[in-house]
Amino acid sequence: MRTIITADSSAELLALIPHLAGYVPRESVVAIPFRAGRSLAMLRVDRVAHDVDAFAATTIGTVCRVPDVDAVVLAVYADGELEQSGAREVLDALRIRADACGLFVIDALAIAENGWASYRDERTPSPRSLEEISRLAPAGLVTPAGDQAGGSTLVRAPKERRRRVSEALAETERAADVLRSQTCPGADRAGDLNAQGARILMELTDVATAWETALEFESLDDDILTDERAALLLWCLARPSVRDVALAHWCHGAGAAHQVLEAQLEWEESGDYPAGPLFLAGEGPRPDQARLHQALHLLRGLAALASGRFRGAALASAAWTAWALGWGTHAGVYARAALSVDPGQRLAEIIDELSSRGHLPGWAFTPVEP
Structure with a gap:
């Protein structure tokens, strides 16, 4: 359900923005598109100090992708x-582009350490007190303390836990070899596995259940992410074709995962990928946001348990999931962390590029039903 919040003044609108965003923007430009007097979303992009005109064109161009937008704050x-601060130069460039696109600029605001101002009617207004904004904060709500990067800090599991997961990964490789050998006549290597490997082999035969169960993960101390299951999931994420199926599963469920798997099999057989939206490129229906939030939490947990290319694979998947949620800052943090341990991580390279350019998935512009 959509929550309707009203703001009767510029200061009141500035007081609302951190609550709409879930953080206090820093060195940012925020654009709030409107249609028929109702706000539709909120776009935040990193402010740039060079080529302001190009920056303004890109920002307003993104706003214009929102269906039926007619005004902007x-x-x-x-x-x-x-x-x-250079805020006036940025706002002037944004207003010029908005005017060219037929968007009415409801207000043009700037907020800095020594005060805030509206440039709607004045070019050089005097700063007004930040206390004016604080007094208008929504009653009963605590203003978020962090900025757009808040919550993206990565942790590592204890060394002993990471060692156990690494050993379980070796058993996962052996279990996968056994599973492959079972398709070859006369090749039965099940006896090569220890008890842990046998458990992993059982999960490999029904990996979709493991993907779904893992969404119940809460912390590294619970029973959901066992060493064996963590190893299995990391093994999947380190294989792009399997990773894509897992991400589809976490986005939309088992049916979508099966469709992606079928498309990949067709591509391998014919060399042609079936026509249709590519969810990894942000095309198609909006993913289930609750599932994506939980998947991101899971992927951060997996990254905490892994090292080397397996950590890179988990972080790259976390980067894509954050990007799919519209969290470009977090996506960039995870992508760069992935590249620091696995410089050739292609998905991380792509997401780093997309997030640095402020490119959003197509479904970010799909209207949310009331």
Whole structure:
């Protein structure tokens, strides 16, 4: 259900933005598109200090992708003092592009360390007190403390736990070899597995259940992410074709995963990928947001348990999941962390590029039903 919140003044709108975003923007431009007087979403992008015209064109171009948008509120968040922030230059460039696109600029705001101002009617307004914004914060709600990067810090599991998962990964490789050998007449290697490997082999034969069960993960101390299951999931994520099926499963469920698997099999057989939306490119229906949130939590947990290319694979998948949620800052953090341990991680390279350019998945512009 959509929650309707009203703002009767510029200061009240600035007081609402952190609650709409879930964080306090820093060195950012925020654009809030409107249709018929109702806000439709909120776009935050990193503010740039060079080529302001190109930046404005890209930002307003993104706003224009929102269906039926007819107006916009613009806000620049800057460090330092308002007068030296360069906010007016950015807002002027944004207003020019908005006017060219037929968008009415409802307000053009700037907020810095020494105050805030509206540039709607004045080119050089005097800073107004930040306390004015604080007084208008929604009653009963605590203003978020962190900025857009908050919550993206990565942790590592204890060394002993990582060692056990590494050993379980070796058993997963052996179990996969056994599973492959069972398709070859006369090749039975089940006796090569220990008890742990046998458990992993059982999960390999029904990996979709393991993917679904893993969404119940809460912390590294619970019973959901056992060493064996963590190893199995990391093994899947380190194989792009299997990883894509897993991501489809976490986005939309088992049916979508089966469709992606069938498409990959057709591509391997014919060399042609079936026509249709590519979910990894952000095409198609909007993923289930609750499932994506839980998948991101799971992937961060898997990354905490892994090292080397397996950690890189988990972080790259976390980067894509954050990007799919529209969290470009988090996506960039995870992508760069993946590349630091696995420089050739292709998915991480792609997401790093997309997030750095502010490119959003197509479903980010799909209207949310009331």
